[in-house]
Amino acid sequence: MDQPSGRSFMQVLCEKYSPENFPYRRGPGMGVHVPATPQGSPMKDRLNLPSVLVLNSCGITCAGDEKEIAAFCAHVSELDLSDNKLEDWHEVSKIVSNVPQLEFLNLSSNPLNLSVLERTCAGSFSGVRKLVLNNIKASWETVHTILQELPDLEELFLCLNDYETVSCPSICCHSLKLLHITDNNLQDWTEIRKLGVMFPSLDTLVLANNHLNAIEEPDDSLARLFPNLRSISLHKSGLQSWEDIDKLNSFPKLEEVRLLGIPLLQPYTTEERRKLVVARLPSVSKLNGSVVTDGEREDSERFFIRYYVDVPQEEVPFSTWHQIKVHLHSLACRHAVSQHHLLKRPFFPQYHELITKYGKLEPLAEVDLRPQSSAKVEVHFNDQVEEMSIRLDQTVAELKKQLKTLVQLPTSNMLLYYFDHEAPFGPEEMKYSSRALHSFGIRDGDKIYVESKTK
Secondary structure: OOOOOOEEHHHHHHHHOOOOOOOOOOOOOOOEEOOOOOOOOOOOOOOOEEOEEEOOOOOEEEOOOHHHHHHHOOOOOEEEOOOOOOOOHHHHHHHHOOOOOOOEEEOOOOOHHHOOOOHHHHHHHOOOOEEEOOOOOOOHHHHHHHHHHOOOOOEEEOOOOOOOOOOOOOOOOOOOOEEEOOOOOOOOHHHHHHHHHHOOOOOEEEOOOOOOOOOOOOHHHHHHHOOOOOEEEOOOOOOOOHHHHHHHHHOOOOOEEEOOOOHHHOOOOHHHHHHHHHHHOOOOOEEOOEEOOHHHHHHHHHHHHHHOOOOOHHHOOOOOHHHHHHHHHHHHHHHOOOHHHHOOOOOOOOHHHHHHHHOOOOOOOOOOOOOOOEEEEEEEEOOEEEEEEEEOOOEHHHHHHHHHHHHOOOHHHEEEEEEOOOOOOOOEEOOOOOOEHHHHOOOOOOEEEEEEOOO
């Protein structure tokens, strides 16, 4: 059988990891292996091969000499072949079957959709635990074949494969813990739920950029579908209802959630988004990558109660889904809108639990901590008293200029004294021309005394 045209895996390996391009380094953690030259090998020098091989974007189309692959790659545990020109699964199988310690394999952005993966080829992947198949347009039939032949597969990446539906295999994959299936077109929950059937031991599910429009599943069914789910990413999904956020509480082991960029949260401020979501997800300990501390949770729950304290009764979250459904029907009839539209409102089953926990909190007092910008003071000069407003951001020198016309004195011959009407001390001389007036603590009702310098 003729070798496919193009560069072989072995050719690229020899070029990149030759002693000239990849010098041998000794030391702990280097992970560099120097194999003996295979008998009959045309290579005169030995290769310095680490246990992690990165051969992405090298134009690889075929495997090359399998005996040399076996001799040089017996210790390799991770292999990155992404963005090459591999289009035949048989060539991939020739490489992988001769790397017995392989646990991580990245085949992203190779045109492997041009060939069919047979079970005999997939069998060579049997030891792989982490498999990346992003942007290879792999069919679900290909994925099923891989799942059947990889009994220890723990992590699977299926991003950018243009999936609009999910096809379930006849046998579940109990070993898979992490699934990245971002940047596809999975908008309907009926497709997402199939992933729970396929991977019952799933710990982490990354669904970012799929425009999922709703989580349409009874609470008890969600718990059965994803009994071990600890982390879920719904970043840039199409969720528009608070009910969908509340549904996340049905996953019994959920601890981490990512919810950035969803339509539901767009009208809210950054503070409102985080606090309202934290309050609704009492079991989640990490939101959008940040740990939720006990203090933040209490602040968020109190914020939630205050946030809805003044809203109309029909917008206040209810305590049970039965109450929600009854109220939705009533509102829909009254306002001639769909119940789906009303679900965008903040109904929240645990609302009354928070009321029981903290009581019905009053809104926080609004305290303006900004420095006062002006003050009304009495200006005393000789026997005259004039009430005037002065800016507190100006300096003593600028105040003298403002008083020049009033007291008919040149600024160079003017002495100013500040008297705080509430202080027990006497007047304070305002001797430094560059000092700002707000630093004196001037308030409404205070007095400024103007005197002429003695000759």
